[in-house]
Amino acid sequence: MGSYFSIIIGIIYLIGAFMIPTWRRKKVNQDWKFFELLWFSLCFIFYVIYLEIQLHTYYYLIPSAFLLLFLFCYFKEKRRLVNGLLFNLFLVVGMTYLGILLVRTNDPLLMVLAGITGAVLFLLLLIGLYALLVFLYWNAIVVLRKEGHSLANLLTLLLAIGLTVFLIFNFYSTRILPQWASVLFGILPLSMFYFSIVFYNFLTISIIYQFNQPNYNQDFIIVLGSGLIDGKTVPPLLGKRIEKAIQFYKAQSRATLHPPKILMSGGKGDDEHIAESIAMKQYAIEKGIPEESILVETNSKNTLENMKFSKEIMEQTFGGTDFHALFTTNNFHLFRAGLFAKMANLNANGIGAKTAFYFLPNAFLREFIAIVMMHKRRHLIVCGFITLMMILLALADFFLVSHN
Structure with a gap:
């Protein structure tokens, strides 16, 4: 019975996996990778539950x-670093659970997955x-x-x-340093x-945040600025x-006939x-966006000001605070920009524009350093505790060795 069920689940999964790209091609938003991952997860969870029931x-x-x-926690507030920690806790608990389930069932599918993971x-x-x-x-x-x-590069x-x-130094330290110094x-x-x-948790939530799927009911799209070449x-x-914002602008226009305003910040x-x-x-106008669909915010000097000043313009334009907005930036900057939106009390999440792969490691490191500095007091306390603990251990080792 178990083998038949495995075959049935496998067939259902394959049918869904082939149908999803076709289904998404009929949608305004044609991205299918997120839904493939979601479909695999649902089928796998259902399969695991079946094994437990047996x-x-x-x-x-x-x-x-x-x-x-x-x-x-994530859907209550996506823009929180703790969400990365919670997801990784789920992964650790989930992998432990699957390992125990494998020992109890000797299931072939779990064996294959365990072999790949191992x-x-x-x-x-x-x-x-x-x-x-x-x-x-x-x-x-x-x-x-x-x-x-x-320096940033x-x-x-x-x-x-x-x-x-x-x-x-770590290789030679035990040979050249006394025990207490080691x-x-x-x-x-x-x-x-x-x-x-900390970096792994940050990277986890940054990747998860990339899967944000905003509804086509936006009133504004904020495009976060960066430096210009030759100042112009x-x-x-x-x-x-800008092109990411234009893509969403056109998609919402086709889906609802209600295009949002694009706010350049x-x-x-x-x-x-x-x-x-x-x-x-000017760049957006050259790409075919009507001038009347574009607003500009010309005073901001950083991302936090982008969010604060854009919020003021949107409230004035909309005539209140009950508007829907999202922002666009490069994918590596997406989550930190969301943190700044939260700091500005702006209820907006972002969509990220793709960045060349070679640029991503350096860019994510830069983002990580910036986020560490945003919470430097917390990290100083942890590092201070580590330092104090190791100093006490080194002193204990020094006096015990000297005493002997």
């Missing part, structure tokens, strides 16, 4: 509770850090070649050099481990933000001839 147990309720907690984890443990180093050095060379030698290179120095040196790897967890020309990175920098929003408006 055993007359209900342990699946434990990971389900973590999943529901994440979904409740192979990936083994490779990560075996060569993960060294592969990361090679990737970081390669990425740094590409970024410096294509984007220039600014050096982040992957600096991280690669830092990790290289750490690995070399314990004290543990401050660095523990702090790195803490920040790697829209660069490709900013152009993608960006002031004039010290090295710019015109306000960014003016150049952005």
Whole structure:
């Protein structure tokens, strides 16, 4: 009976997987990847529940509770870092549960998934850090070649050099340092481990936030500005933000015949001839957007001001606060922009424009550093605790060795 059910579930899944792209092609928003992932997850959850029912147990309720907690917090407020932590807690509990279920059932599908997962984890443990180093050095060379030698473009290179120095020193530290000093040196790897967890949670929620699917009922689309080339020309990175807004503008126009206003947000920098929003408006007009559909905000100097000043313009234009709005930016900047929207009390989520793959590692590192600085007090407290703990252990080791 179990094998027949597995075959039936497999057939149902394959039928759905083939039908989803066809179904999405008939929609205004033709993206199908999110729905493929959702369909696989639903089929797999249903299959796991069936296995539990066969055993007359209900342990699946434990990971389900973590999943529901994440979904409740996420849909209540998508723009929170804690959502990444909640999702990763669900993954840890879920993977543990599936491992126990595999031992109890010896199910072939679970065996295949466990084998794939085990192979990936083994490779990560075996060569993960060294592969990361090679990737970081390669990425740094590409970024410096294509984007220039600014400090912001050096982040992957600096991280690669830092990790290289750490690995070399960590290899020799036990040979050249006394025991108490080696314990004290543990401050660095523990702090790195803490920040790697923080980064993983940030990356998790940043990726999940990319799947935001706004309804076609928007009154405004805010396009967040960035620097101009020669103080007057829209660069490709900013152009993608504008084109993302235009894409949604046209999609909503086809779906509802009620096009939103596009609000270009960006002031004039010290090295710019015109306000960014003016150049952005001209760019959109050249792409076929009517001038009357475009608003401009010309005073902001950063993302938080983008949100605050845009909110004021939307309230004046709409004649109240009961409007629907979203913002567009590049995908790596999407989640942090959402945090700024929340800080500005603007009820808006974002959609991200695609960015060249080579630029993403450096860009996400920059975003992570900015988010760490937004919560620096919390991180200083944790790092201070780690430092104090290791100092006490080093002192204990020093006096115990001296005493002996």
